[in-house]
Amino acid sequence: MKIRLFDRKKNESKLPFFTPQDLVNIRWFWNNYLVQRTPWLLIVLGLILVQGVAYQQFLSLTESGLRVIFDEGVITDLIQVCAIVFGLFTVRAVTSYVVPRLSTWLAASAVMEMRRDLIEHMMTFDLSYFDRTSPGETILRLVSQAEGLSSFVGQATVNAVRDFVTVIIVSGYLIYKAPVLFASALVIAPAIILILQFVSHNIKMVQRSAENALGAYMNTLEETVNGMRTVKISNQERFEEERLLRSTSEIRALAIRLQAAQATVMPAIDIASAFAYALVIGFGGYMAISPSYDIDGAAIIAFLIGLVMVFDPLRNLAKFFTQLQASLILLDGVNGMNRIKPTITDVEKPLESFDTTGEILLSDVTFAYSPESPLFDKLSMEFRAGERTAIVGATGSGKTTILSLISRLYEIESGKITIGGTNIQDIRISNLRESFSVVAQDIVIFNASLWENIKYVRPQSTDEEIWEAAEAAEIADLIRSRGDMPLGPKGAQLSGGQKQRIAIARAFLRKAPILLLDEATSALDQRTEERVKRALARLAEGKTTIIVAHRLSAISDADRIYVLDQGRAVESGTHQELLDIGGLYHGMYSTQKGEYH
């Protein structure tokens, strides 16, 4: 699957250094993660100023030193100048140690908070977000883009501030010493601004493509690693290898293009600075020789050294500028996640409690996963209180979706769903979901011990309760034999039936008043299924239970059975009543009859 985190914007070529969205993103980051660190930022800034002043003082002392050598020849004065110069560089050395340490700490803490907020925010996303968003995209935002931002904000920005301060202070000094010379060196400034503008646009475009390519690569990698069984059994190793290599070569090509876009800045600055040096040597030399100007050789040499001290940080600033343009794309990616708003949320004053023993009603429910393929159109169903109701029907008829809608994993478009007379949209989501014990089709197993996996659904359970649930789900022996051994990624070391028994044990442990069983025993052998079914029947006693099953043998004793066909409830009744109607259920029963004999 190709992922596109960023789309090219139509009027991109007309954009200045910062787009309006860039400014919004920067404000978001500043207001949420930096502004509360202002005192520390001011300390860093203060230290940077000290560094800048030390630099300027060095320049001024160099001029004095040169003058001592050229004019006065007093050795003690020279030694004094040397000692102060050494002292200044020591100050610079100390600040060079403290500033990066402080700034890295500040940036890493800010980004950690940002990650924490984004993770918290991600937990509120609708399930539909995860249905349509590749894991690679989420990982890219929370891992690589956040990391890229951290190093940019920490080191690069602080260095840039230091360089900027140095440029301002030293330039100020040079203007004060020789304004005409400085003005002559400035003639190259417009050229530099033009180059930066051109490069800025290019960098953003390439960085955007690079992020898309990296996201696609992460996604392919995730798909391949997760699907290794299918890859191997289908002999598709080469195909997957080529898919991954194509992604990597795309990343390489984009990395080279990005570097090429960034690389144009440095030589441009170098040529511009060479031009300025030549101008200053020529013009400055003329001023020193000419009696009409009050400037000597020492001042010209010091001015040239000063120019070096301006151009050196200016080079770094240009490099920083290119990194900034790339990082604005990272910031946009990260903040893009923040812009996603969940739609399934609690109402303003949600109900904490409701009648969990009451009947569950679907009234005129309309729902579609996507506008182009509606699934339910005014569907009405009744799941009577304390009874076992089964839903059967062809694959894709919407059985699982009904369970998802009742637990509000997806939001209905119209109609309503009530439990014990209360609309589920008025109930606090956590309280609503707490009232279900679920055995779902897609069983999620974590790479922890069996024990931990069962306990996951109710961490406060006692050991006795967990053993009880494990015994009921026929998985206690496996716990004894495996001990604390982790189950492998996604429970890879377990059989399908063992995974299903974990899910059943979880349902037992949860002890919730409503039971939702989706193909709960389909992966079990007949003997185990019989035992688990009896245990489930005990669990279901007095509880409102909804069972989704393909095997009619699993539900023939249900109090009521619904037959679903393409999103419509076409038949309902007991097993016998449905057989008597001689409709769809009868047909399904006849097909599966072999199972009963």
Ligand SMILES: Nc1ncnc2c1ncn2[C@@H]1O[C@H](COP(=O)(O)OP(=O)(O)OP(=O)(O)O)[C@@H](O)[C@H]1O
């Ligand atoms: N997350 C989803 N996003 C988009 N469409 C979906 C999603 N889940 C299911 N569908 C579609 O909705 C329809 C109903 O799916 P559902 O899983 O409810 O069927 P089902 O009756 O439970 O099928 P099965 O018996 O195979 O489990 C199907 O056409 C399916 O393709």
